[in-house]
Every structure is written in structure tokens, then in C-alpha cells.
Amino acid sequence: GESVGLHLPTLSVQEGDNSIINCAYSNSASDYFIWYKQESGKGPQFIIDIRSNMDKRQGQRVTVLLNKTVKHLSLQIAATQPGDSAVYFCAESGKTNAGKSTFGDGTTLTVKP
Amino acid sequence: DGGITQSPKYLFRKEGQNVTLSCEQNLNHDAMYWYRQDPGQGLRLIYYSQIVNDFQKGDIAEGYSVSREKKESFPLTVTSAQKNPTAFYLCASSTISSGANVLTFGAGSRLTVL
Numbered sequence: 001g002e003s004v005g006l007h008l009p010t011l012s013v014q015e016g017d018n019s020i021i022n023c024a025y026s027n028s029a030s031d032y033f034i035w036y037k038q039e040s041g042k043g044p045q046f047i048i049d050i051r052s053n054m055d056k057r058q059g060q061r062v063t064v065l066l067n068k069t070v071k072h073l074s075l076q077i078a079a080t081q082p083g084d085s086a087v088y089f090c091a092e093s094g095k096t097n098a099g100k101s102t103f104g105d106g107t108t109l110t111v112k113p
Numbered sequence: 114d115g116g117i118t119q120s121p122k123y124l125f126r127k128e129g130q131n132v133t134l135s136c137e138q139n140l141n142h143d144a145m146y147w148y149r150q151d152p153g154q155g156l157r158l159i160y161y162s163q164i165v166n167d168f169q170k171g172d173i174a175e176g177y178s179v180s181r182e183k184k185e186s187f188p189l190t191v192t193s194a195q196k197n198p199t200a201f202y203l204c205a206s207s208t209i210s211s212g213a214n215v216l217t218f219g220a221g222s223r224l225t226v227l
Contacts, residue, residue, distance in 0.1 A: 004155075009153070031213070032212070032213035032214070034213055034214075034215060036216075041220075041221070042220055042221065043117075043203050043205070043218030043219050043220050043221050044156070044203070044216075044218050045218070046215050046216070046217075049213040049215060051213070089155060089156070093213060093214035100146075100158060100161060100171070100214070101146075101158075101214055101216060102158075103148075103155040103156040103157075104155050105153070105154055105155040106153075106154075106155055
């Protein structure tokens with residue numbers, strides 16, 4: 001079956017450093033990949049998405065890279081701030097999944113001052 | 114403000130009782146979803162609905178029921194048949210398009226079985 005998984009459950013970085021959160025997926029027919037951020041006690045919030053025909057997409061302080069050869073995507077956060085501390089999920093979605101989204105287990109990012 | 118409202122935020126239930134979690138959205142989204150989240154784990158899909166009066170089972174539907182009588186509302190009932198109901202429940206909605214299925218989530222409801 002389909003699966004989406006993250007390489008590391010936790011990541012700790014120093015404030016101001018760059019963060020890289022990784023994710024592996026199994027469904028090569030996925031149309032889109034989406035990153036969400038979940039702060040403690042809240043619902044996940046959309047960060048950025050990337051279509052499967054792209055390799056890279058940039059947002060404000062975030063970049064997502066997609067490597068279809070090894071079925072891997074990453075979320076890079078530049079100049080990490082304390083407010084970036086949260087759980088980050090990758091998800092795959094699209095027409096091939098009847099509109100549903102499959103989520104990975106999440107990586108907890110802790111930013112040390 | 115447009116968004117999704119879940120209630121109650123916290124709920125305690127005795128074993129053998131059914132409970133219903135409310136989810137209302139004013140985003141005019143066609144699709145609505147219920148996910149379950151356990152500590153340290155990802156989100157698992159319980160039920161979803163892409164149109165009024167229709168819904169489909171997700172990956173872990175056993176012990177749960179839903180209804181979709183109105184576009185804005187998608188309540189989830191956790192029945193006594195659910196063996197381990199203590200969890201954080203998240204409702205979400207989205208438009209149905211050919212693009213990315215970006216979900217808008219509510220703040221969640223935390224259910225504890227005593």
C-alpha cells in the first residue's frame with residue numbers, strides 16, 4: 001500500500017541555523033506533495049506544496065525539494081526561528097488518491113535559543 | 114473569518130458511551146474529512162465526504178460513524194464499538210480540484226475515555 005514516512009522523528013537546531021526535514025514516499029503516481037506545520041494543541045497548517053513534475057519550489061524562508069528518482073522530498077527552513085518549533089508533516093495527495101491525503105508520522109523540530 | 118470550528122475542544126467519556134464531535138466550516142468547501150492523531154504519530158483517515166449526503170470510509174472507520182446532511186457540517190460519532198477511542202480528532206475541509214488537495218484543519222477535539 002501507499003506510505004509516506006519521515007526519516008527522523010525529532011530534529012533540534014540552533015536559532016538562526018537552517019533546518020532540513022526529510023520525507024520518503026512510496027507512491028510514484030502521487031500528483032502533489034504537501035508540507036504541513038502543527039503547533040502544540042492545534043491543527044496542522046499548510047506551508048507549501050510541490051507538484052510531481054517539479055524539482056524545487058520556494059516560499060517565504062522555506063524551500064521544498066523533490067527527488068522522484070529516490071522518492072524523497074525535503075523541507076528546508078532558512079534562518080530557523082523559535083516560532084518554527086512544531087511538528088512537520090509531509091503528505092501526498094492528488095487525483096490518484098481520490099482526493100485523500102496520506103500523511104507521514106511527523107518530525108518534531110525544536111529550535112534552541 | 115472563514116474557517117473550521119470543532120467542538121468541544123476537550124471531551125471526557127465513560128466506557129460504553131457514544132459521543133459526537135462537531136465540525137462546521139464556512140469556507141464553502143465541498144470535501145470534509147475526519148482524521149485521528151495518536152501521540153507521536155501521523156494522521157489517519159477515519160471518514161471523508163466529497164458531497165452532501167455521501168461519505169466514504171477511510172483507513173480506520175471501524176467504531177465510528179458520520180453524516181453529511183449539510184455542506185457546512187460533518188459530525189463524527191465515536192461509538193462504544195471503538196476499542197481505543199482516546200485520541201486527538203481533527204476535522205478538515207478542502208475544495209475539489211485537479212490541483213493539490215490542500216486541507217484546512219480545525220483546532221481539534223481531544224477525547225479521553227475514563
